[in-house]
Amino acid sequence: MNADPYIRRRELLAQKIEKGVAIVPTAPERTRNRDAHYPYRYDSYFYHLTGFTEPEAVLVVIAGDKPKHILFCREKNAEREIWDGFRYGPDVARERFGFDQAHSINRMDALMPDLLADQPALFCHLGADGAWDARVLGWVNAVRERVRTGVSAPRDIADVRTLLDDMRLIKDEHELATMRRACEISAGAHIRAMRAARPGVGEHQIEAELLHEFRRHGSQAPAYTSIVAGGANACVLHYVANDATVKGGDLLLIDAGCELDGYASDITRTFPVNGRFSGAQKAVYELVLAAQAAAMVQVKPGAKWNEPHDAAVKTLAQGMLDLKLLTGNLDEVLEKESYRQFYMHRTGHWLGLDVHDAGDYKRDGQWRTLAPGMVLTVEPGCYIRPAPNVPAEFHHIGVRIEDDVVVTAAGYEVLTAAAPKAIQDIEALMAAR
Ligand code: GLY
Numbered sequence: 023m024n025a026d027p028y029i030r031r032r033e034l035l036a037q038k039i040e041k042g043v044a045i046v047p048t049a050p051e052r053t054r055n056r057d058a059h060y061p062y063r064y065d066s067y068f069y070h071l072t073g074f075t076e077p078e079a080v081l082v083v084i085a086g087d088k089p090k091h092i093l094f095c096r097e098k099n100a101e102r103e104i105w106d107g108f109r110y111g112p113d114v115a116r117e118r119f120g121f122d123q124a125h126s127i128n129r130m131d132a133l134m135p136d137l138l139a140d141q142p143a144l145f146c147h148l149g150a151d152g153a154w155d156a157r158v159l160g161w162v163n164a165v166r167e168r169v170r171t172g173v174s175a176p177r178d179i180a181d182v183r184t185l186l187d188d189m190r191l192i193k194d195e196h197e198l199a200t201m202r203r204a205c206e207i208s209a210g211a212h213i214r215a216m217r218a219a220r221p222g223v224g225e226h227q228i229e230a231e232l233l234h235e236f237r238r239h240g241s242q243a244p245a246y247t248s249i250v251a252g253g254a255n256a257c258v259l260h261y262v263a264n265d266a267t268v269k270g271g272d273l274l275l276i277d278a279g280c281e282l283d284g285y286a287s288d289i290t291r292t293f294p295v296n297g298r299f300s301g302a303q304k305a306v307y308e309l310v311l312a313a314q315a316a317a318m319v320q321v322k323p324g325a326k327w328n329e330p331h332d333a334a335v336k337t338l339a340q341g342m343l344d345l346k347l348l349t350g351n352l353d354e355v356l357e358k359e360s361y362r363q364f365y366m367h368r369t370g371h372w373l374g375l376d377v378h379d380a381g382d383y384k385r386d387g388q389w390r391t392l393a394p395g396m397v398l399t400v401e402p403g404c405y406i407r408p409a410p411n412v413p414a415e416f417h418h419i420g421v422r423i424e425d426d427v428v429v430t431a432a433g434y435e436v437l438t439a440a441a442p443k444a445i446q447d448i449e450a451l452m453a454a455r
């Protein structure tokens with residue numbers, strides 16, 4: 023465990039706060055039924071600042087003349103550790119994770135009012151959990167009750183996430199190294215899926231190949247529910263049933279990415295189940311690939327968030343006209359947004375600890391400007407449901423191609439390049455199965 027990146031981030035948060043205190047809790051455990059829990063996932067904001075993955079933990083950062091990083095966590099407990107496994111306990115956690123102080127979570131209510139006393143501002147995580155909000159305000163009120171002793175309670179209460187969203191948007195080298203590895207594992211899983219696909223295989227069996235590849239390389243979990251969508255299922259944008267059998271002659275759309283040490287990867291590949299694209303499939307696929315290339319070249323420092331999307335839409339709209347999926351001219355199609363019959367989502371999102379990561383897309387009404395260290399997906403698609411204006415050969419073709427890119431000083435770097443996407447590369451890989 024190298025605590026340095028986390029210490030640096032806490033120091034940066036303290037600089038942004040200037041004077042005051044931040045309280046950031048991790049996520050609660052959630053019951054699935056009776057005494058069984060969902061697999062535990064820590065809170066992304068908390069983890070970004072601590073690297074600490076146990077439940078029942080709270081970070082306090084005190085900014086100002088006497089800065090302090092404090093962790094509240096579970097105590098050592100020989101009995102519970104027999105049942106549930108190792109827990110650090112405050113002493114070891116303080117040392118390993120680079121805190122100035124660490125205390126038992128059981129002492130939090132007793133100690134927190136003292137930590138808040140005489141702090142001008144409190145930055146916290148309000149609005150996500152009513153019980154947590156009440157507890158935080160209880161600590162503030164406990165300080166207010168002592169004003170006659172000469173202490174003052176925080177006068178300003180602000181959302182710490184506003185500060186943290188901006189920090190999370192720009193990935194540091196430590197984060198990029200993890201994301202590169204997550205993307206590499208996911209690319210390998212897509213290759214494995216291409217090798218495993220053949221007519222008659224169940225979508226769930228392909229999903230199992232993906233999960234196997236994620237886990238055997240150390241990924242703790244998928245970053246989101248995998249989409250394994252054969253044929254017409256590819257036109258259901260959030261298809262996650264994955265319970266149909268794939269057919270020769272159909273395309274298979276897979277949107278799947280692993281989470282590694284907290285960081286998401288997010289890849290979509292679309293390929294023919296039998297290993298050869300038909301004429302109509304090839305036409306739609308080449309169009310989406312061209313749209314992705316057009317979007318990708320817009321990814322560079324100084325570009326606005328919407329520029330990759332607008333470039334993808336323009337390419338797709340022209341292609342839809344060329345394929346006679348739409349009528350009219352390009353200006354009309356863009357003006358009336360008639361392309362939305364076949365392309366109804368946006369071309370990407372921020373990527374990081376969350377698959378749809380923290381960070382605004384607009385600031386003061388203006389699209390955000392791209393800067394080095396931002397990581398985003400570029401994921402155009404084309405989903406053709408039967409309709410009177412659609413030639414039959416295109417019915418049920420759904421294609422999305424999604425890569426993860428980091429903005430660099432020179433433009434962009436594709437983190438997911440190891441997953442094949444050129445038609446000849448996919449066909450060659452599948453022919454060699
Ligand atoms: N897999 C989620 C997304 O592509 O946005």
Ligand code: MN
Nearest residue numbers: 288399401424
């Ligand atoms: Mn995505």
Ligand code: MN
Nearest residue numbers: 277288289424
């Ligand atoms: Mn995706």
